[in-house]
Amino acid sequence: MSDEVKTLDYRPFAPPLPPGRARAIPWVTVAAGSLVAILPAVAQVPLLPPLGLLMLLTWRLLARFSLRPWAPVPLGLFDDMLSGQPLGSAALLWVLCFLAIEAAEARLVVRTFWQDWAMAAALAAAVLAAGRLIAAPLDAPLLLPVAAQALGTALLFPVAARAVARIDRRRNYG
Secondary structure, three states, rough: OOOHHHOOOOOOOOOOOOHHHHHHHHHHHHHHHHHHHHOOOOOOOOOOHHHHHHHHHHHHHHHHHOOOOOOHHHHHHHHHHHHOOOHHHHHHHHHHHHHHHHHHHHHOOOOOHHHHHHHHHHHHHHHHHHHHHOOOOOOOHHHHHHHHHHHHHHHHHHHHHHHHHHHHHHHHHH
């Protein structure tokens, strides 16, 4: 019995985070994911998954009310400025992701982690494909890099989900 009590992380009398800071944490994590795009890396093709998009989808799927419905617009513009995509493309595509998640939530009564994973993977692949169509000429051979990015994003979703769950738990309970 005493071993179980020692392992609990719940502290009911710990002071919570100030409301402004607690609301800013999801925004900061999405922006930090977008900032990874400017890290110096030597590669012939872009294989780094869009971590800003991954964090945005993860926050939306796991902690529904942590980001406002209009949050994809400024976060997408920030990502466009860092990633080199045409300005406004991520803002549009990220808003469409939020709308697709809303439509799926209206249909699904109960969601499991596997459904969230599949939804995030499909939306990330769709955003990467649409971003490729917006930014590159149609005859550019970018199918393999986009597929590799989509696969990497899908494989990183459980890691992002664990990170967001841990951050959200600390954000809510101090």
